[in-house]
Amino acid sequence: MSDSNKSIADIKQTYRDSALRAIEIEKDAIAALSDRIDDHFVRACEVIMACKGRVVVTGMGKSGHIGNKIAATLASTGTPSFFVHPGEASHGDLGMITGQDVVIALSNSGNTSEVVTILPLIRRMGAPLISMTGNSDSTLAKEAVANLDVSVALEACPLGLAPTSSTTATLVMGDALAVALLEARGFSAEDFAFSHPGGSLGRRLLLRVSDIMHTGDRIPRVTGDTPLSGALLEISRTGLGMTTVVDAEGNMTGVFTDGDLRRTLDKSIDVHTTPIHQVMTQNGKTIQADHLAAEALNIMEEMKINALPVTDEDGRLVGAINMHDLLRAGVI
Incomplete structure (x- = not known):
């Protein structure tokens, strides 16, 4: 043909x-x-x-x-x-x-x-x-x-x-x-970053958690004896979709997220009297401030979570970061 x-x-x-x-x-x-x-x-x-x-x-x-x-x-x-x-x-x-x-x-x-x-x-x-x-x-x-x-x-x-x-x-x-x-x-990824400083790739590889994390009063935190209702108010106040739980020295002992809330509501629990330490996730996933923001993204994707507490080398809470922060910074 x-x-x-x-x-x-x-x-x-x-x-x-x-x-x-x-x-x-x-x-x-x-x-x-x-x-x-x-x-x-x-x-x-x-x-x-x-x-x-x-x-x-x-x-x-x-x-x-x-x-x-x-x-x-x-x-x-x-x-x-x-x-x-x-x-x-x-x-x-x-x-x-x-x-x-x-x-x-x-x-x-x-x-x-x-x-x-x-x-x-x-x-x-x-x-x-x-x-x-x-x-x-x-x-x-x-x-x-x-x-x-x-x-x-x-x-x-x-x-x-x-x-x-x-x-x-x-x-x-x-x-x-x-x-x-x-x-x-x-x-390493950090070595790679120094060869790629420009554009969105550079932002993704050079940006540190400390550059975009929430600090001070913007960190969601409650103590272990705070009732669940108080923890929910803290989550709403900071808008990060979670709150950390700390001891008197500021060391993180746990975390309570939107996912934890959904699981908690399936049980017969009084939100006004149940202390947060009974329903929190103990020793939740964290990241340190000097790590790359891209590492925070990898952890969130791997763990299927939307926020991460930031701690220092001694485990003390110093900040918090969520997926929206990464998005605004161009890491995603």
Whole structure:
């Protein structure tokens, strides 16, 4: 059937079929990488962990675009890294590389001329070379101290020409390398925050609980002998959906939330005479003021609660925070 004789429905289905075929081919390419996390991958991690300089990523064409992203991911997850264009490296930018660095070179064929040209100079500097290639018998792979195999059975491009599956496999292998190094370094959310200070991500990662918590008279608190009715008035007064219960020294002994209230009303309890310590949740979840606000959000989501008391290292109540505070601060 010629294109002119195809119905609109046929054309739409053709679009869908092509897209689904491409996705399946690329899924298979990614799945094949699991068997390639071998001694070469471990060696690559060891070489980078021992690096006293920076990781320099290079690649030509589409491999260069992927290399740029891999360098950015490494840099943002605790491995100082930058990208050097191999063509520009032959015209002066090779001076960016030192013997203290590690070079990661990307080439599907492993024989890209612009990359191969600079290999002798990298070797002369003494910078270890890691390759990501689709050809383990290539010049690039043989020059490397570790070759990460990113070969694919098929490109998603039906002509087998446009880099599609091969670039996806290389990108995923780069992510796998970055994550392995991140975990090996013990890279934390706080470390990540310092690399991402701008925009909503920066607010989410740099904002501390102390920056947005309620303090002083705005903290909901009652003593253990306060009747339940008094605790409800305190919840209404502060509007945080809960009240803390403290002892005479200001140490938190429990918490009473809207959820606790619903459970309490299912029982035959006199709200005017029942002391709060009988119905509170003892030793409820808390957070310290110097923790990231994002950690407070994670606790609330995990525990399915809407507010958190804030305590100091000695367990004394110093503040309170709820989901609305996080929302107003742009953490959510």
